[in-house]
Amino acid sequence: MALKPWYKIATPREDLREGKPLDASEFAIHLAQVVEGRAPEDYKNPERFFTRTYLTKGLTEVVSEVIRRLSGETVGASPVINLTTQFGGGKTHALALLYHLIKKGKKSHEWVGVNRLLEKAQVKTIPQGAVAIFVGTVFDVLKGEGGDREPVRLTPWGEIAWQIGGEKGYEIIKEHDEKRTAPSGNIIRKLFPPDKPVLILMDEVLNYMNRARARKVGSSNLSSQFLQFLQNLTVEASGRTGVSLVLSLPMSEQEMTVEDQADFGRLQKLSARVDKPYVLSEGFEIIEIIRRRLFEYPMDIGKDGKKVISEYIGWIMEHRQQLPSWFPVQSAQEIFESSYPFHPTVLSVFERKWQTLPRFQQTRGILRLLALWVSKAYQDGFKGAHRDPLITLGTAPLEDSLFRAAAFEQLGESRLEAAVITDIVGKKSHAVRFDEEAVETIKKSRLHRKVAGAVFFESTGGQAREEATLPEIRLALGEPDLDIGNIETALKSLTEGCYYLRCEKSKYRFSLAPNLIKLLSDRRASIQEPAINEVVRSEIQKVFAAGPGLPAKALAQAGVERVFFPEKSGQIPDRAAVTLIVLSPEQSLEEASRKETLEKIDSFTKEHGASARTFKSALLWAVPDNHRQLNEDARKLLAWEALEDEADELRLESTQQKQMSENMKRAERDLRESVWRTYKNVYLLDKNNQWRCIDLGLVHSSAADSLVSLILSRLKQEGDIEEIISPNFLVRNWPPAFKEWSAKSVRDAFFASPQFPRLLNPETIKQTIADGVTRGLFGYAGKTSSGEYSSFYFATSINAFDIEISEDVFLIPKDIAQPLSEGEKPPAALGVKEGREPGEYITLPTAGAIDKGEKITLPVASSITWEGEVPSQKWMNFYTKILSKFATGEGLKINLKFEAKPEGGISSQKIEETKVHLRELGLQENIEVKEESDEQERESDKDN
Numbered sequence: 001m002a003l004k005p006w007y008k009i010a011t012p013r014e015d016l017r018e019g020k021p022l023d024a025s026e027f028a029i030h031l032a033q034v035v036e037g038r039a040p041e042d043y044k045n046p047e048r049f050f051t052r053t054y055l056t057k058g059l060t061e062v063v064s065e066v067i068r069r070l071s072g073e074t075v076g077a078s079p080v081i082n083l084t085t086q087f088g089g090g091k092t093h094a095l096a097l098l099y100h101l102i103k104k105g106k107k108s109h110e111w112v113g114v115n116r117l118l119e120k121a122q123v124k125t126i127p128q129g130a131v132a133i134f135v136g137t138v139f140d141v142l143k144g145e146g147g148d149r150e151p152v153r154l155t156p157w158g159e160i161a162w163q164i165g166g167e168k169g170y171e172i173i174k175e176h177d178e179k180r181t182a183p184s185g186n187i188i189r190k191l192f193p194p195d196k197p198v199l200i201l202m203d204e205v206l207n208y209m210n211r212a213r214a215r216k217v218g219s220s221n222l223s224s225q226f227l228q229f230l231q232n233l234t235v236e237a238s239g240r241t242g243v244s245l246v247l248s249l250p251m252s253e254q255e256m257t258v259e260d261q262a263d264f265g266r267l268q269k270l271s272a273r274v275d276k277p278y279v280l281s282e283g284f285e286i287i288e289i290i291r292r293r294l295f296e297y298p299m300d301i302g303k304d305g306k307k308v309i310s311e312y313i314g315w316i317m318e319h320r321q322q323l324p325s326w327f328p329v330q331s332a333q334e335i336f337e338s339s340y341p342f343h344p345t346v347l348s349v350f351e352r353k354w355q356t357l358p359r360f361q362q363t364r365g366i367l368r369l370l371a372l373w374v375s376k377a378y379q380d381g382f383k384g385a386h387r388d389p390l391i392t393l394g395t396a397p398l399e400d401s402l403f404r405a406a407a408f409e410q411l412g413e414s415r416l417e418a419a420v421i422t423d424i425v426g427k428k429s430h431a432v433r434f435d436e437e438a439v440e441t442i443k444k445s446r447l448h449r450k451v452a453g454a455v456f457f458e459s460t461g462g463q464a465r466e467e468a469t470l471p472e473i474r475l476a477l478g479e480p481d482l483d484i485g486n487i488e489t490a491l492k493s494l495t496e497g498c499y500y501l502r503c504e505k506s507k508y509r510f511s512l513a514p515n516l517i518k519l520l521s522d523r524r525a526s527i528q529e530p531a532i533n534e535v536v537r538s539e540i541q542k543v544f545a546a547g548p549g550l551p552a553k554a555l556a557q558a559g560v561e562r563v564f565f566p567e568k569s570g571q572i573p574d575r576a577a578v579t580l581i582v583l584s585p586e587q588s589l590e591e592a593s594r595k596e597t598l599e600k601i602d603s604f605t606k607e608h609g610a611s612a613r614t615f616k617s618a619l620l621w622a623v624p625d626n627h628r629q630l631n632e633d634a635r636k637l638l639a640w641e642a643l644e645d646e647a648d649e650l651r652l653e654s655t656q657q658k659q660m661s662e663n664m665k666r667a668e669r670d671l672r673e674s675v676w677r678t679y680k681n682v683y684l685l686d687k688n689n690q691w692r693c694i695d696l697g698l699v700h701s702s703a704a705d706s707l708v709s710l711i712l713s714r715l716k717q718e719g720d721i722e723e724i725i726s727p728n729f730l731v732r733n734w735p736p737a738f739k740e741w742s743a744k745s746v747r748d749a750f751f752a753s754p755q756f757p758r759l760l761n762p763e764t765i766k767q768t769i770a771d772g773v774t775r776g777l778f779g780y781a782g783k784t785s786s787g788e789y790s791s792f793y794f795a796t797s798i799n800a801f802d803i804e805i806s807e808d809v810f811l812i813p814k815d816i817a818q819p820l821s822e823g824e825k826p827p828a829a830l831g832v833k834e835g836r837e838p839g840e841y842i843t844l845p846t847a848g849a850i851d852k853g854e855k856i857t858l859p860v861a862s863s864i865t866w867e868g869e870v871p872s873q874k875w876m877n878f879y880t881k882i883l884s885k886f887a888t889g890e891g892l893k894i895n896l897k898f899e900a901k902p903e904g905g906i907s908s909q910k911i912e913e914t915k916v917h918l919r920e921l922g923l924q925e926n927i928e929v930k931e932e933s934d935e936q937e938r939e940s941d942k943d944n
Contacts, residue, residue, distance in 0.1 A: 003311060003389040003480065004304040006341035007381040011296045016375040029092045031203050032138045034099060046100040050111040054292040056285035059094055062246075064121035066098055069244040070197035071123045079237040082268075083248040091248035095133070095201045098246060102131050102199045112297075129197035129242070132163035136208030141215050141222060155180050155222070156208070157229050161191050164198055180217045182228040188236045197242040200233070205247065206256075209263045223263065231270055287338050287347050293367055294374050301340050308389045309336045311480040312343075319484050324471040343392040345476040349457050353466045359412030369410060372403045386446075393457045393476045394450025399425040411460060419500035419510050424452040430497045434490070442486055450477050451490045455501065459509035467507035504655050516643070516656055516663065523639035535634040535671075536585055536627075537565065543675040543707050544582055544622070560708065560760070570609035572619065576751040578721065578758050580620045580708060582679070585627035589681060597623060601683055602691070617758060618751035621683040622711065623693075633674045637667040676701055682711055684720060689754045694718065712760065722757045724764050725750070727772025730811070740810040743769060743780075747805050766803035769811065773798050779817025782809050794821040863891075 011017070033039040042048050055063075062081060069077035083091040101108050101117075105128025108114050118124065134156050139145060144154035146162070151170055153159040158177030161169040172190050176183040192198050205226075212222035230247075237243045249267055256264060291299060301309075313332050320329045328335070335344045354360050376397035380386055388395050397403045398420050408414045423430050434448040442448070454476040458468030474487055495503045499518035500510050541564055563572050565584040572581055581604075587597045601621050607613055624630070640663055643650070647657060676699050686692040696714060704710035715721040730746065733756070747765045750756045759765060773780045776795035780803070784790050789810075794817040803809075812820070870878050886892040900906060915925040 002387070003308050005381055005387040006308075006390055007378045009301055009305045009308075010299055010341040012294060012374050012378050013296055016294065016371055017378060019375050019379050029090070029096055030135070031092055031095050031099070031133055031201065032135045034096045035133055043096060046104060046108065047111055049096070049100060050108075050113055051297055052292055053093070053097060053113065054285065054288045055113045055116060056289065058285075059097070060117065060120055062094055063098060063101065063117050066199065066244045066246065067101075067117060067121040067123060067126060070102065070127040070129055070199060070242055071121070071125075072197075072241050073123070074241060077244075079240075079243060080234050080245045080247065083246065092203055095203055095246060095248060098199060099131055099133065099201060101126055102129055102197070104128065127197050129199055130164045130193065131199045131201065132160045133201045134160060134203070134205070134208075136202075136204035136206065139208060141208070141211045153177055155229075156202075156226060157183055157188075160200060164191050164200075165193065180215070180222055180225060182225040182232065185232045185236050188232055189240070192236075192240055192243055198244070200237075200243075200245045202245070202247045205230075205267065206249070206260060206264060210257070210260055213259060227263070227266055227270070230267070234270065286351070287342070290342075290347065290367065290370060294371055295341075299340075301337075305340055306337075309333070309340065312336060312390070312478070315478050315480050315482065316475075319474065319478060322471060322484060323475045323478075324469065327475055341391050343390045343476065345393055345454075345458075345472075346391055349393065349476075353458065353460050354410065357410070357412060357460060360410050365406070365410050369403070369406045372400070372406055373397060376400050376403060389479065392450070392479075393454040394446075396453050396457065398453060398456070413512070415512050416510070419512065420456065423494070423498040423500050423510070424449065424456060430499070431494065434493045434497065438490075438493075441483070442490065445482070445486075447477075447486055447490045448494060451487060452494055452498070452501070455494075455508045456510050467504075467509045469508075470506050473508070516652075516659055519643055519650065520636065520639050520663075523642045524635050527635045527638045527642075531638055532631050532634045533585075535638060536630050539634070539671050540564070540582060540585070540675050540679070543672060543679075543701075544580070545706065545708075560712070562708070566604065568609075569604040569607040569613070572604060572608070574608040574611075574613050574615055575618070576615055576748045576762050577618060578620065578751075578760060579618050580622060580711070582622045583624060585624050585630050585678070588624040588627050588678075590626050598683075598691070605685070615748070615751040617685055617754050617756070619684070620711065620715070622679045622707075623681040623683055624678045625680055627678065630671070630674050630678050633667070633671040637664075637671050640664045640667050673700055676703075676707055679707060682715070684715075685754050687754050715758075716760075720757060721760050723760050725757070725759065725768045727768050727775065727777050730768065730772060731777050731814075734813065739816065740812050742807050743803065743805045743809045743811065744807050746811060762805075766800040766805065769803045770798050770800040772811070776814065776818070778814055779812035779820065780809070781812060789820070792817075792820060794818065796821075 029043050030039060034043050037044055042052055053059075062083065065077055065081065068075075069079060083094055101114070105126050108126050109118075114126065118126070139156060139159060144152050145159050146152045151162070151167070151174070153162050153170070155177050157173055158170060161173040161177070163169075165172070169191055170177070173183050173187060176187065209223045209226060212226055215222035217225050233245060237245045247267075249264070313336060316323065316329060316332050323329070339347060350360075350366055354366075360366075373391065373396060377386075377388070377391055377395060380397070381388070386395065396407075398407070404417065404420060405414075408416055420426075421429065426432065431448040431452040435443050435446050438448065451473060454473050455468040458466070458472050458476065460466045470488070470491070473491070474484060477487060478484070491503075491508070494501055495508070497517065499514050499521065500512070502509055502511050502515050544562055544564070561573065561577055561579045563579060563581045566572050566581060573579060583597065583601075587593060587600065589597060601623070605613065605616050605619050605621075640660065643660060644664060647660065652660065680696040680699055682694040682696065683691055684694070694714060696710065699707075699710060704713060712721060716723070730741075733749075734741065743765075746769070747759075747762055750759045750762070750765070769780060772778050773793050774795070774797050779792060779794035780798065781789040781792040782804075789812070794812070794814075883892070883894070911927065911929060915927060918925045918927075
């Protein structure tokens with residue numbers, strides 16, 4: 001069962017429910033306005049004021065001590081109290097509470113919380129007395145207060161005297177007021193009536209002193225006179241029961257001038273002699289202050305709210321090892337209950353991280369921010385937009401301009417607008433887009449948006465170098481049924497896509513300055529298509545080059561030729577060898593180009609220039625699936641390279657430079673992997689002479705040494721390519737019309753006929769033929785010009801090196817070869833013998849053997865000599881076709897010289913093996929060995 005949303009359990013106050021525009025003044029209490037009746041209803045109406053006031057421990061102690069002092073008690077009743085506070089339940093709020101309380105006396109007993117104050121003060125009634133207030137921001141240094149039917153009060157002491165005793169009180173101090181000279185203690189003592197208590201409340205005194213410095217009073221100034229007055233007042237208040245002075249001083253010295261700081265120090269020193277400082281709110285009390293100010297009181301969360309808390313606690317206990325160590329898991333129940341409907345991190349983040357910001361207003365600003373938050377979330381909830389069980393950092397309504405402005409005001413930086421709109425809440429922001437593209441569970445929970453929001457608050461918008469750690473983000477967003485791993489998934493997407501989010505060692509923060517991704521995006525837009533095409537084609541050629549296990553030379557020796565991006569059929573060789581044609585990226589299988597691509601493959605396979613192609617089966621086509629990602633990855637790589645060139649001008653931080661280097665390497669890998677993923681289709685002719693596509697699937701570079709290797713391996717599995725063919729295959733597939741089958745035709749059939757598999761290396765057909773001859777499956781022989789067989793082999797051992805692939809060498813079927821091997825002469829070829837001299841002859845043709853013919857004696861040579869260079873691959877053919885014809889008789893003399901100079905040199909082991917074999921053959925072993933160093937010296941001499 002789904003958890004009940006917070007807005008159906010906790011009810012915001014009426015104006016927040018109605019979404020009325022909220023100004024900071026709604027939460028900024030002004031003591032003078034309260035006294036004059038101009039304050040908002042929640043402040044000027046005492047009953048409502050007490051209802052919305054949470055009596056913290058500090059506030060209770062302050063008020064009860066003032067009550068005791070005004071009731072005539074001296075024990076536990078300090079005459080002078082100095083107020084300090086954090087946000088919520090501020091100093092002015094405490095002064096206003098005292099004003100209402102002492103002004104009404106016994107009438108206040110019915111208000112919320114007054115009984116608790118009486119109990120704490122250990123008195124039975126609230127004393128009613130004279131209340132004088134002084135607000136430094138209101139009192140004018142030049143014109144003072146009053147006029148018309150009232151005397152003009154020019155100084156704080158004149159104003160206080162008027163408020164305590166009216167005209168009679170003012171008369172006591174009139175001369176001092178007019179001369180702006182601080183009264184002595186004897187004069188001040190006369191102001192205090194003997195029959196009723198006196199409460200003096202002073203707020204914003206430092207503001208007044210700042211302005212009073214400009215008013216000269218004799219050799220002094222009004223600020224110094226005011227300080228003297230305070231000193232005399234504190235002394236008199238200390239010596240008189242029933243008088244209490246409550247003074248509020250700023251807690252921080254931020255934004256003070258040098259003179260302000262000096263006066264602040266004097267005030268602290270002055271009040272420290274007799275006052276008692278109080279911190280009005282701390283810990284969980286701050287949370288209750290906020291709840292009391294924003295929600296209807298009393299708040300009863302009931303069983304539904306407790307169920308929500310229970311579910312959250314369960315999640316926290318399950319993942320406590322992955323949460324920040326500062327969060328007291330053992331107290332989670334108490335923390336969640338006191339924070340409801342807020343998630344604890346919503347309130348703690350301001351205390352943990354924001355309160356150090358110079359512009360952070362600890363009372364009015366944060367209350368307004370939270371009020372806007374609650375109001376927007378409440379309205380969104382009832383509109384059906386979201387049903388969040390708690391108000392969390394991730395659900396902050398940053399999309400609302402009023403809320404954003406309030407947040408930026410507290411951060412002291414309005415330029416964060418670009419970061420928030422671009423990365424977090426804009427309609428086309430990265431977080432919103434990532435949520436739309438995410439799997440359903442992440443999309444439904446708006447996790448990218450929540451993660452980005454949590455990072456924004458935890459990192460103070462990047463204003464104080466605060467950072468959001470992964471454990472903090474988990475704690476802020478953890479909720480029932482959330483897969484904790486999804487948070488890291490969302491973070492990864494954000495760090496790879498956002499323009500203002502920075503990540504350093506799993507710590508995240510938003511920044512005013514654009515990150516590398518933003519810089520990359522700007523550079524990407526300037527990359528031109530020709531540069532992209534060049535990089536893409538270069539990378540394709542690299543990928544289709546051999547990998548570590550199969551060097552390019554090995555591919556060439558294996559007979560695999562590669563042709564890149566042919567534009568004409570004549571650019572593709574027509575020969576008996578496997579040829580891999582790599583189409584250009586734009587000639588893909590995308591819908592727009594598929595038909596044209598397949599037609600080109602078919603046309604180029606059938607044609608070779610102006611002629612018909614013979615070896616159609618030799619062609620393998622590597623066809624791109626979609627070239628868009630290739631172009632994007634190439635564009636990214638080029639953009640990173642451009643940024644690297646501009647690194648000095650951009651003044652990147654060291655961490656950014658390191659990230660850029662890593663991103664460069666990643667971009668190179670991405671482009672390489674993109675080629676592998678793109679060229680996953682291989683087209684070839686099947687046995688029916690129809691096109692067949694082999695889809696390699698989702699492949700990557702770790703699947704093989706090279707993409708060529710992967711393709712060949714897959715074709716071997718499919719039976720489309722063989723490394724070696726059994727001689728039985730030739731017997732089974734012997735063309736019926738052939739009584740003899742030329743070795744060249746045999747080889748060519750594997751690349752021209754779709755019925756035959758392709759041979760990875762055409763030279764391996766020699767081994768197949770040699771094996772078939774040795775096993776007596778067929779014969780092998782050359783043929784003279786007269787049509788007679790020569791160098792005949794059958795059922796005898798023959799080496800593959802002795803096999804020649806040409807039109808003049810034939811495989812002979814076993815039924816013909818076997819009789820020949822047994823001594824039977826083959827039938828003579830049909831033909832006639834003619835005379836040597838020109839003339840007319842009568843010829844009698846006969847069938848079968850020619851019984852008698854003319855004997856012709858041909859001229860003979862005494863010897864022949866040949867000298868030249870024989871390629872090593874043709875040595876066996878040279879012996880078979882030439883030397884073997886003379887080897888059967890005597891008189892053949894061979895003078896041989898060979899030089900072996902392979903790349904990489906010759907090992908000593910191989911040299912020794914060569915000498916051994918020479919000895920075995922009865923030959924001399926005087927091998928001339930040239931050392932590598934000798935060669936280098938000779939080359940150096942040539943250069944000189």
